[in-house]
Amino acid sequence: MKEAREEKFSSDLILDHYENVLKEIWETVSALIGEAILALVFNLAIRKIGEKYSFLNSLKVSEEGPTLAEVKKGSRNLPPAEIHRGFQGLINQLSHLFSAITEGVITKELLPKVLPKVREAERMILKK
């Protein structure tokens, strides 16, 4: 019982953590290429990674930015490591698309901000 509660707590933490990471990606990259292109790239990355991590299919992205409300609702019972792997995959997919359109210009700006946070998520899971 206690274990299940802890798992749920960790999943919430990881989801909150990645919500902040996605917001940071949105703020950084929308300043470079604008919201319309970014929303398109985000949705493309979600469709691709959603084939493997289906909980990400409920991640909604419009020109206002990403909304994780549905993802949070639907994935609280998933293991935190699974959530982490899904978001890590999404970030990799985004980096791949950013590189395809602007080579290193976006990733050079973005990765120093985002990679430490992905590692932080890894540490949160290992701590548990």
Added chain:
Amino acid sequence: MEFITFKDLNRLRSIINAISTSVEVKGIIDSAGTNLPSLFDFSVFGVLVKEGSTLYLFQEESCSPAFTQEVVKNMLKVFSTLGEKTIGAEQVALQVEKRRWKTKPRAMDPEANVKSHLTLPLVVEGEIMGCISINSDQPNTYNVPKLQFFSVFGYQMAASLKHIQRFSSVKREAIYDTLTNLFNRRHFEEKLSVETQMAFEGESNLSIIMVDIDHFKKVNDTFGHAGGDKVLREIASLLKSSVRKHDTVARYGGEEFVLLLPGAPLEPTNTVAERIRRSVENTPFDIGETQVRITISLGISNFPVHQTKSKEELVKMADLALYEAKRGGRNRVCIFTK
């Protein structure tokens, strides 16, 4: 990091102003190709326009074919990835324009390949309309400010292309008959005004052929409106292919069509009309499982043979001749006689 200068901002403003005042796709692209070198360093600037699948390239005149191919390949790859639909080089019409950039005094190495590029999708309301790309033979040419400028430029370009697309579709609806794809009556009236004025002033030939499908009501009653529509479309296409490019073929209303032939004397017009009549008579029309034979009646008027200075009267003469053809037993051509 390189900073944005007021000079750069002003250049960007002028480029945006130039592209947003263009009223056709080529105008937008030309103006972009002409003005962009003042803001970006590149060897090739490319614009892929999805509608019509055309890829426009503005490139340094010393740019090698291999470099061009690399740009094309990369643009199509990015477009296919973002649009989730693979598009091959053989599917696009390539329009290359070579320029000598004042900002690029050196000739390109013939062995050079693409070392830096920015390739952005042209997005409006979630729809990808194409993509734009700047490509350099030098490494690390583009940085954050350049990307920001290029994306602002891309947004304006996408918006301008969308405006033109909407404008074209409104214009199309205004002049074409949606069923037959022929000009509509309103456009015919406009063309008639222009052509009659030219003919009356220059004393040059102008012929009108009015066409009506015989017993069309029977077709509709027997095969329904879908069958009738099919016949209308097929006859429309037959009429269009029977005249010259600069002639006007329009749907006048219902099962009636009108042809306006500038510069055509009476006799050749009669020959054309007779050819059309025979062609319809000899064409079996497939409606569902059934093959139907259809005939048409035609009436002709001509200026200056039929002396008038009124466009309405010239049309009326062709209409009266058509009436004569109907009265004479249908499936025939009649020339107006007083």
